[in-house]
Amino acid sequence: MRSPTFSSEPAILAQGLSKQYDFYRQPQGLRGALRSLISRELTSVRAVVGLDLTVERGEIIGLLGPNGAGKTTIVKMMSGLLEPSTGQLRVCGYRPAARSYPFLSQISVIFGQKAMLWWDVSTRESLKIHRSMYEIPRDEFAATVGELGELLGITEILDTPVRNLSLGQRMRCELALALLHRPTLLFADEPTIGLDVQAKLVVRTLFREINRAFGTTIVLTSHDMSDVEALAERVVIVTGGRATFDGDLAGLRARANLQKAAVFTYHDGRVERVPLGHEAIGALVQAAAQSGELVDFRVVEPGLDEVMSKVFSERPVRS
Amino acid sequence: MSTHAARRTGSVFCGLLRQELQTIAQYRWWLVAMQASVVVVPLISLLVWRGAMANGAEPPVTRDYLTTYLVLVSVVTMLTSSWTARFLAESIRLGHLNAWLVRPCSTHLVAVTNNVSEKLAKLATLLPLIVVLAVPYHRDLELPAHPGRWLLFLWALALGATMMFCFDVIVGSLAFWWDDVAAVDRFRQLAAAFLSGALIPLSVMPTAWGPFLQVQPFGYAVAFPIQTLLAPDAATLWTGLAMQAAWVLLALVAARFVWVRGLRRYSGAGA
Incomplete structure (x- = not known):
């Protein structure tokens, strides 16, 4: 299997990172809707405010916060989906918003709520597309698919159309697709959603294994605290768009003072x-x-x- | 784009094409029904025009020209059409674009392969229907024997399809700014149907419209490719080729500009 290329630069380096969304407020009721035809009220929301964050290569961090805290916006900026409003951001040594091939081929994003697999064909077909996209040699592809298939228990369902899979099976296949190219940096957004207890254990073991074997940096966002407890050596708490805590779980417990x-x-x-x-x-x-x-x-x-x-x-x- | 990147893109394109064809094979009856409906409009036009000419109408073109045009128009319209705008707008609005933007591959490649694969499948179902349509009128069909003319036709078809795809990307990308682009898309489709020559051959439209019809882009998607097969004079042909190339270039630049500007506004709704 390929191992990621290493560099002395941190996996993630954010300085004064902010993101502001502008949108038109939707007025209530029919009268409001009619009024909005003539004049609309532009509203701005600062989803992330002055975030400073350094994640070293090989770390597993939990990016946590209540709903609407800004953690998904942070992940979207780091994975190149959104352009920051202000501040500096370098991920794997690249500016994510430029979405260059060297950057995108080093990262992987698991969206717990959104499918990366093609719906109408089998997982194996999706894996083949990624083989071409990430330029994985054929023999390495066969070995990795075999290994991931065994680890995730999906060997038997690799040729089943994705639309015929259960949620748990689909999530495991999504993981196989995300890990196929051995990313240097993995963004995992609710990676165990819909999985049973046994499958959750498998996923956590797999994450720990790729982190240990290949030094893969993992940024985990999850509402499942057992995921966080099992994986994250460091947690960053985001509330109101700001990082309000950055440390280990023991420090977090001390901070809560329960x-x-x-x-x-x-x-x-x-x-x-x-x-x-x-x-x-x-x-x-x-x-x-x-x-x-x-x-x-x-x-x-x-x-x-x-x-x-x-x-x-x-x-x-x-x- | 470097040779290496082009080879990689080609490899992804082939993989996606194979996958799209597999998917289409699962919805084959939809395909046959759709193509049958595509033939109906030019068939009605053909019957109406021939009926009118039999009753003394004198259009500005010959009966052979009109028959050949209306037999070919459904194939050309299908091959140069594009249906990406609606899907692109939806993926921008609902955040489905996320899955593509994090992959090291052009976001539009999947739309291109969807277009190409569906066209291949549609061609396989449409051609037999066209042959059936052509049989009763084969004496009035005027098709060139010279391979150079067919190559020119294929070139004009490819450029026409590229231009229409770019227009689709421009309209779909408006969803970065607007919640609903359906009205713009409908207007564009209406304009394309009327001004491309898909419904009525441009050569039978009022003479006074001539200058406008020559400079507007949609005619270069349907009427002009057919024109390359219908023995145009050299000046008309070269002017047409230059105009078509200019529109394609403009459409490519505009599509890229709108897409890049739009991406800066993308909010990636949902996770």
């Missing part, structure tokens, strides 16, 4: 959850034992979902 909890399970089936403060554990257990026959006791960390929810709620006002 308490651990003691969970007591009684013989009669009751489960009680007590937030942990500065009380001595022994005293808590003694107190719990007095209210029933205790059969289990655990100290639990707050879930990443709770942590995210807390951090997202610290939303800055969008300008």
Whole structure:
């Protein structure tokens, strides 16, 4: 298999990156619609504001944020779909908006909600088109398809028309298409959407494997916190178009400052959850034992979902 | 474009063409029905004109010219037509363009292969219908025997198809600015149908319209390619070839300009 070309330049280098969308406001009701025939109100929304971000080659980062935070706009700018309004952006050493062949042949984008596969033909036919597009030698193509087919469990369905695949099967085939050319940089937007638990595990293992073996940089946007927990060494939280946190998961937990909890399970089936403060554990257990026959006791960390929810709620006002 | 890039594009084109033909094969009955409808308009025109001439009408062209023109017009119209605008506008509006913009390949290549593959398939279904149409009128058909004239015809067809495809890209790209380009597309199709000679041969239109008909572009998509087969004089032929080349060049430049400017406004709706 081909391995990506390496350079000392970071995979992603963004300085003061901003994106502003201009659109006409849609007035309410019939009267508003008629009024808009004569005069329309132009509105601007700053989706991304002054983003500074450096992603080194070989990193896996989670780009996270609530809906409408601006993370998809950031990914779109980084993959060359959108031209930034202001600021500097270099991805794999290129200006993405120029959409040059050397740039586009190094990246791959997985849109969880949008298909890259051709709908009316089989996955194998789509893979063949990508073989020509990315100039993959025939023997390497055969080996990679075999390997990805086995890893993703799609060997049996490679010749089935895509429209006849289930959502989970289609997502796995989408992954095979995205990884065929061994991208240097992978943008994965909700890559496990629609997959069952086992398939999710396969995808995460595959991402870790290509990151380890080929040094592929992965930018992950996902609302599935188990994806983030399993893959991302670093998370960047985007709220209101700004990066409000950049660090590892331990740092994020510390930032959220959520308490651990003691969970007591009684013989009669009751489960009680007590937030942990500065009380001595022994005293808590003694107190719990007095209210029933205790059969289990655990100290639990707050879930990443709770942590995210807390951090997202610290939303800055969008300008 | 370097030789290497041209070879790569050619390889992708062949792959996409194979795929498009596979898809078309799944919708073969739609294709036959559509081509049958394509033949109906020139057939009606042919019957009307021949009926009118039998009753004493004197058009400015001969019966042989008119018969040959109307037998050929459905094939030429099909081969030079383009239907990309609506699909392009939809992919801009709904963000489906994203899937193409992140690939190292021209976004328009898939539309070109869709056009070429459908034309190949349509030709296979249309030609037998044309032969059936031509049989009763074969004595009035005037087709050249010289291969050079047929090569010239193919050249004019290719340029006509390129020009119409560029117009389609221009109209479709307006979706970068406007939510709905259907009205513009409908107007363009109407103008093309009337001014290209697809409905009525340009040579039977009022003489006073002559100067306008000669400079407008649509005539170079249908009427002019047929004209190359119908023994035009050398001056008319060379003027026509120069005018057609100029329109194609202008259309290519305009399509590229609108596309590049439009991409800067693209918002890639959805994920």
